[in-house]
Amino acid sequence: MKKPVVQIINRSPNPLPQYATAGAAGMDIRAHIPAPVTLQPLERSLVATGLYIQLPDGYEAQVRPRSGLAINHGITCLNSPGTIDADYRGEIKVILINLSNEPHTIRPGDRIAQIVIQKAEQVEWMEVNEIMETARGAGGFGHTGKE
Numbered sequence: 603m604k605k606p607v608v609q610i611i612n613r614s615p616n617p618l619p620q621y622a623t624a625g626a627a628g629m630d631i632r633a634h635i636p637a638p639v640t641l642q643p644l645e646r647s648l649v650a651t652g653l654y655i656q657l658p659d660g661y662e663a664q665v666r667p668r669s670g671l672a673i674n675h676g677i678t679c680l681n682s683p684g685t686i687d688a689d690y691r692g693e694i695k696v697i698l699i700n701l702s703n704e705p706h707t708i709r710p711g712d713r714i715a716q717i718v719i720q721k722a723e724q725v726e727w728m729e730v731n732e733i734m735e736t737a738r739g740a741g742g743f744g745h746t747g748k749e
């Protein structure tokens with residue numbers, strides 16, 4: 603299947619993000635920082651990547667945490683999933699937070715998160731007074747499976 607093409611500028615010395623396996627949804631993205639950054643417990647930091655992308659209209663990129671960093675070090679993306687709009691032309695940055703009890707150091711070139719590129723259509727609203735009934739109705743927030 604032909605893949606959509608996304609233009610990218612890489613102002614870092616790191617390789618371009620790549621799919622690590624044939625069926626990967628995400629591509630790891632790396633820190634583009636001049637020196638190591640240590641996150642203390644509950645500290646957050648906006649980490650640069652040196653990447654700038656031009657998404658086709660109708661696409662978005664999501665910045666998502668890496669599960670390995672999360673389970674091993676308590677490092678996640680505070681705004682997960684981060685949204686990269688199709689018309690954003692700034693540098694892709696990652697809001698990392700340390701949810702562990704130990705300091706954790708991010709080094710230049712470390713894989714800090716992953717991006718998933720997918721279709722995201724815009725819609726128009728049609729304002730009405732009623733919306734169609736369903737079996738679920740207004741049930742939510744854990745209402746299924748109860749007697």
Ligand SMILES: O=c1ccn([C@H]2C[C@H](O)[C@@H](COP(=O)(O)OP(=O)(O)OP(=O)(O)O)O2)c(=O)[nH]1
Nearest residue numbers: 665681683684685686687690693694695696697
């Ligand atoms: O993890 C992220 C999230 C966002 N962005 C960039 C791309 C996105 O298009 C822009 C705005 O993000 P968002 O809409 O989430 O933030 P906002 O607080 O609503 O800012 P704005 O008013 O600029 O939309 O910031 C990133 O680089 N990394």
Ligand SMILES: [Mg+2]
Nearest residue numbers: 685686687690
């Ligand atoms: Mg916004």
